[in-house]
Amino acid sequence: MHAFCVSNSAALPADGVLAVSRVRLRKGETLVRAGEAFAALYAVRSGTCKSVLVTPDGQEQIVDCHIAGDIVGTDGIATGEHDCAIAALEDSELCVLPFDHLEALARASNEFQRNLHALLSREIRRERKTMLILGTMRAEQRLAAFLLDLADRYAARGYSATEVVLRMTREDIGRHLGMKLETVSRLFSRFDQEGLIRVHGREVKLVDRDALHQLVQSATQ
Amino acid sequence: MHAFCVSNSAALPADGVLAVSRVRLRKGETLVRAGEAFAALYAVRSGTCKSVLVTPDGQEQIVDCHIAGDIVGTDGIATGEHDCAIAALEDSELCVLPFDHLEALARASNEFQRNLHALLSREIRRERKTMLILGTMRAEQRLAAFLLDLADRYAARGYSATEVVLRMTREDIGRHLGMKLETVSRLFSRFDQEGLIRVHGREVKLVDRDALHQLVQSATQ
DNA sequence: CGTAAGTTTGACTTACATCAAGTTTTGTGG
DNA sequence: CCACAAAACTTGATGTAAGTCAAACTTACG
Numbered sequence: 001m002h003a004f005c006v007s008n009s010a011a012l013p014a015d016g017v018l019a020v021s022r023v024r025l026r027k028g029e030t031l032v033r034a035g036e037a038f039a040a041l042y043a044v045r046s047g048t049c050k051s052v053l054v055t056p057d058g059q060e061q062i063v064d065c066h067i068a069g070d071i072v073g074t075d076g077i078a079t080g081e082h083d084c085a086i087a088a089l090e091d092s093e094l095c096v097l098p099f100d101h102l103e104a105l106a107r108a109s110n111e112f113q114r115n116l117h118a119l120l121s122r123e124i125r126r127e128r129k130t131m132l133i134l135g136t137m138r139a140e141q142r143l144a145a146f147l148l149d150l151a152d153r154y155a156a157r158g159y160s161a162t163e164v165v166l167r168m169t170r171e172d173i174g175r176h177l178g179m180k181l182e183t184v185s186r187l188f189s190r191f192d193q194e195g196l197i198r199v200h201g202r203e204v205k206l207v208d209r210d211a212l213h214q215l216v217q218s219a220t221q
Numbered sequence: 222m223h224a225f226c227v228s229n230s231a232a233l234p235a236d237g238v239l240a241v242s243r244v245r246l247r248k249g250e251t252l253v254r255a256g257e258a259f260a261a262l263y264a265v266r267s268g269t270c271k272s273v274l275v276t277p278d279g280q281e282q283i284v285d286c287h288i289a290g291d292i293v294g295t296d297g298i299a300t301g302e303h304d305c306a307i308a309a310l311e312d313s314e315l316c317v318l319p320f321d322h323l324e325a326l327a328r329a330s331n332e333f334q335r336n337l338h339a340l341l342s343r344e345i346r347r348e349r350k351t352m353l354i355l356g357t358m359r360a361e362q363r364l365a366a367f368l369l370d371l372a373d374r375y376a377a378r379g380y381s382a383t384e385v386v387l388r389m390t391r392e393d394i395g396r397h398l399g400m401k402l403e404t405v406s407r408l409f410s411r412f413d414q415e416g417l418i419r420v421h422g423r424e425v426k427l428v429d430r431d432a433l434h435q436l437v438q439s440a441t442q
Numbered sequence: 443c444g445t446a447a448g449t450t451t452g453a454c455t456t457a458c459a460t461c462a463a464g465t466t467t468t469g470t471g472g
Numbered sequence: 473c474c475a476c477a478a479a480a481c482t483t484g485a486t487g488t489a490a491g492t493c494a495a496a497c498t499t500a501c502g
Contacts (some may be wrong), residue, residue: 039355056438061353077342084349088394107328114324120341121298127348128296132274132282134310134355135399140457162287169480178356180459183484201467201481217277360490390448400493406450422449422499 025088038076047092048167062176088213246309259297268313269388283397310388387423
């Protein structure tokens with residue numbers, strides 16, 4: 001519940017009020033499937049999950065990758081059915097936040113309400129940023145943006161801003177950034193050669209964050 | 222307020238309760254700019270608007286295009302500042318929905334609250350669908366998906382499901398779908414030749430919706 | 443009515459995809 | 473703990489969808 005509780009700690013003795021239950025997922029397991037009934041949001045406690053949207057013809061878009069502190073499942077509120085699947089990229093633990101409880105708390109507390117709304121709005125902003133990345137950037141810029149975003153999110157949770165361990169395969173990264181796994185692999189190799197990062201399999205060290213930033217912001221032409 | 226009020230009509234005599242004010246925008250005018258303080262959502266009453274996100278280097282992503290009945294401005298809730306600009310594509314009129322009023326109403330009514338949350342969640346879903354389009358589809362599929370979505374939205378409001386008048390330029394469409402205006406133009410011409418649509422400038426008639434649907438769902442390779 | 447903005451179309455270039463082969467890592471059962 | 477199969481990754485050669493540059497045409501508007 002981090003992102004949520006932390007920012008709510010004054011108004012929300014959440015674990016108590018919410019009578020939170022937990023779910024454990026093993027690597028590869030699915031928390032929710034597209035079409036399943038919506039009843040709760042989930043807070044990632046530990047591990048990493050992905051939200052996946054699938055086309056009728058089986059193409060997958062990895063909409064986002066979630067780490068400890070993130071809240072997932074917001075797509076279900078609209079219709080009472082999830083349309084995104086959520087799956088664990090490694091063994092993970094999540095808190096179940098029954099949505100009617102959240103709504104009751106939001107009616108009772110202005111501050112809790114505002115935090116709930118801010119949570120949903122942040123999701124909207126985050127997705128718009130991803131749309132910007134997909135719509136305007138070249139492959140190398142997308143990958144640089146992805147690495148910086150991931151590192152920043154770890155940093156915001158007290159971990160290193162320069163060393164990240166990817167939980168996604170090259171293929172998953174490709175399915176998130178709209179490119180093929182070969183392109184992801186080639187770019188990792190090139191960034192390594194150019195001294196922007198240091199890659200050992202899934203371990204990536206951001207050697208030159210400034211250069212990565214510049215790359216992201218360089219005109220795409 | 223359509224989308225919102227219509228679905229809320231039972232619980233929400235909105236115009237009365239909200240003491241709604243109106244804004245008129247001339248074609249090209251901006252309702253909010255990135256960085257401006259957030260105070261309200263806006264319901265499109267008539268006309269068409271776009272939400273635009275800009276990169277540091279000036280590249281634009283048109284995040285969405287809004288028609289009568291849509292609610293805009295949700296990105297501002299998160300931080301109290303908008304990060305998306307909103308501009309009119311033609312002369313338009315919008316209702317101002319002060320957000321603290323909406324929150325007060327949501328605390329008072331379960332039904333209103335649920336509708337507000339559904340509104341935000343629908344936005345999340347809609348953006349994820351756009352991410353899917355940008356991340357997995359080729360240019361022709363993206364354009365077909367765009368046309369079908371627009372026509373469906375007009376149809377849901379009682380207009381024709383086969384005749385749409387585009388308010389965006391080819392360049393704007395390109396900036397929404399992640400392609401160049403020349404590509405948009407070429408695809409319009411090709412779709413016309415192939416009998417999928419009939420184009421006269423900004424007027425587009427969807428001649429063969431089934432074929433367009435099939436095109437969207439054909440494997441991208 | 444004239445100028446600017448928007449659009450179309452063609453010729454050429456390029457970023458990324460595809461196909462293919464070989465290497466490394468991971469995970470599982472003996 | 474090793475063996476070995478499957479999954480993941482890397483790298484090269486080649487193909488292609490879409491971008492770029494350029495010029496002419498059309499539409500909108502002050």
